[in-house]
Amino acid sequence: MYSIGDLSRRTGVKIPTIRYYEQMGLLEAPERSEGNQRRYEKRELERLAFIRHARDLGLSIEAIRDLLALSRHPERPCGEADRIATEHLASVREKIARLRKLESELERIVACHGDHTIGDCYVIRALADHSMCGTDH
Amino acid sequence: MYSIGDLSRRTGVKIPTIRYYEQMGLLEAPERSEGNQRRYEKRELERLAFIRHARDLGLSIEAIRDLLALSRHPERPCGEADRIATEHLASVREKIARLRKLESELERIVACHGDHTIGDCYVIRALADHSMCGTDH
DNA sequence: CTCATATCTATAGTCGCTGGAGTATTTAGA
DNA sequence: TCTAAATACTCCAGCGACTATAGATATGAG
Structure with a gap:
């Protein structure tokens, strides 16, 4: 389990930006601790790394959303x-x-x-x- | 005397953008008609062309403000x-x-x-x- | 248990425009 | 001279992709 700060350190994405990505629908709302803090799994760390990389390449949030949607259907043509x-x-x-x-x-x-x-x-x-x-x- | 629409047609800068430049201090507030519409002189047309050109080159509003301020002191070193x-x-x-x-x-x-x-x-x-x-x- | 650090939400600001609503003025033609 | 179309006015909200702040709460180490 990672806190939002862990995710931030490991991906280089700032904390408010992670929350912003959640709001924009790039990251799903994660589980929460007893005290309502975000707790992430490895899957979400990888997903954020994907987003980060795509953003570094200059892809828009919109385009990334589409790519993420596609990646949920590995059987479809690419x-x-x-x-x-x-x-x-x-x-x-x-x-x-x-x-x-x-x-x-x-x-x-x-x-x-x-x-x-x-x-x-x-x-x-x-x-x-x-x-x-x-x-x- | 030019209306704001004339200025827009002659420089290719959209009308709301011209008003925005005025607000940002790149253009001085021009005279007004009886009915409160902006009326510009040739000087201001030239100034807007300068701004347009500088923006096309990617200079920031800030940088353009500085250049315009400089151009008001032709005797200073450049x-x-x-x-x-x-x-x-x-x-x-x-x-x-x-x-x-x-x-x-x-x-x-x-x-x-x-x-x-x-x-x-x-x-x-x-x-x-x-x-x-x-x-x- | 205390305290520093981390996190929470909600909101506003950044840049350089762009568009809309609702109202008023100007201008060209009949 | 009257009317209708075109133009202009102000004010305010929205774009994209964050970033920053305030004020409250939670967590983890000693």
Whole structure:
């Protein structure tokens, strides 16, 4: 039996976050001690580790809920789980692409090295005038 | 003179967002019509375009407030503006690095192509078992 | 038994918007 | 000039994924 603090230490998920996951339906309401404190089994520790890992990968609470529901039916085909992960991969790739554009624009903006005044600062001018941009964000 | 709707159309910033920026102190409270509607000058249109651009680049409201404050003192040295942009560039680069790790892990996870059951699905197993990861997130 | 530590619930705050309700104003056409 | 449509007003609630606080209660070691 683990207390909520044990779970927190073992998974690196903060205590209020564990309670939040319970509220969101990712973790089932666990048994309670005489004095109403949460008491978890190993199964729930593993489940929380799963959630943690999926969150680290950036999956939404919603997506994780779906994956957890799927994992309760090991006999079904896994196309759906594959779809969730594949879609997420696509969105990660999109984010990377967008951030790369920002990176290159910021690089150009930052090329001015601060040894003059605001009046002719490239950072300020570039932000004021969108037409100075190379890309099409 | 522009109405709030004109500003919105010309900058692509939604009307409630413009009011929000005013509340957050990025835009000054503009003049009002007889009937209490906001009426903007060209200056404010330009200022909103600046804000929009900076937000597109991912700068926080806080950072933008600082840049706007700086731009009101064109005689000062611009080291501070440079610092804000440079710091932001660093954080964009960090995000890209993190996302690339996720990308490669998701690629490995997704390699299973959905033609079997949940019980032996690599997506589900990989999420449950962190030790299957190559990287150290 | 005492006391420090841990946990409980409920609620509010974070960021950057976004949307709705209900009311008032502006503007274009008949 | 009148009316109807479009626009704008304020205020407040909600999003996602937590995080933090307050004030009360429970647990475990000495």
